[in-house]
Amino acid sequence: MIYTITLNPALDRTIEIDGLKADDANRIVREARYAGGKGIDCSRAIEELGGESTALGFIGGYDGLELEGRLINEGIICEFTRIGGQTRTNIIIVDHKKKTQIILNAAGPKITPGEIGLFFQKIRSLPLHAEFVIVSGSVPPGVNQHIYAQIITTLNEKGIRVALDADGDLLRYGCGAKPTIIKPNIHEFQRLTGITSTDPTLLVGKAREIVAKGVSMCLISLGAEGIVGVTQDLAFRAIPPQVEVVSHVGAGDSALAGFIVALTKKKDFRQALIMAAAAGSAAVMNPGTALYKKKDVERLKKEVTIEKL
Ligand SMILES: Nc1ncnc2c1ncn2[C@@H]1O[C@H](COP(=O)(O)OP(=O)(O)OP(=O)(O)O)[C@@H](O)[C@H]1O
Ligand SMILES: [Mg+2]
Secondary structure, rough: OOOEEEEEEEEEEEEEHHHOOOOOOOOOOOOEEEOOOOHHHHHHHHHHHOOOOOEEEEEEEHHHHHHHHHHHHHOOOOOOOOOOOOOOOEEEEOOOOOOEEEEEOOOOOOOOHHHHHHHHHHHHOOOOOOEEEEOOOOOOOOOOOOOHHHHHHHHHHHOOOOEEEEOOHHHHHHHOOOOOEEEEEEHHHHHHHHOOOOOOHHHHHHHHHHHOOOOEEEEEEEEHHOOOEEOOOEEEEOOEEEEEEEEOHHHHHHHHHHHHHHHHHOHHHHHHHHHHHHHHHHHOOOOOOOOHHHHHHHHHHHOOEEEEO
């Protein structure tokens, strides 16, 4: 079982209209609702590849219940921690006539210290045979930027491996707690290390400094340029084939999910990196919130090239 943690999930409402008019009533052409969040997307991506995933995090109110119900309907096991606040709703207005998208993101409910305590009880009680825990995305108001570090420390003490995909202080403090894997994209990696170059060989040098401090695998995703993977004694770049880019949404989450599913299927580091590149590029071929199809990942896997760095 692979667990994913989404502390600030959202119910995404996509509203489609033909020409938004101010100070007038607008007719909604189509409306869709979707359970959103980076950890949640990892859960979906894991399921699509035939892995088993359980989603953890905070949900509250009717929107939280709807989010959970939608995930259960997709076959994802949910063990969320209930909160007194309301799960946020993000609104995406797709204007077909103007060919624009207006995205309105809510901050999310304030989490109380008691609710954080309940969540930690939950992760302390995860089964020892849990294969991996993926921690990703931002945190809601009221939650300290050290929380991912504390989650990693708690799980490391239990001997459960953690993969971290975050930005800023969440990533910086998280690295200090020695997660097994980190998966920043190039911008997040540059903010973390201060490096300005995107040259893969220079990235390896910086990644090795992080590995020396106790992170076992450092994966840096480079969009269409692929993904660099570094351990103490290995360094590769997996380069995906050129694909038709429809939407970038969830490429990073898909790549990380592909990497972890491969590891849990006893693939080696190099093979897992190929899987990550294939999964990420399969995700960009699909529109909007749709991630990837397993058959695309399997096909693209054969077209990924790998270079030793
Ligand atoms: N334009 C593209 N063409 C082919 N593959 C791509 C493209 N963009 C991304 N990918 C694949 O997806 C992987 C992850 O992409 P990226 O580096 O954009 O992640 P990210 O910025 O973390 O994304 P996210 O917004 O989901 O967090 C890449 O390593 C690559 O394999
Ligand atoms: Mg990302």
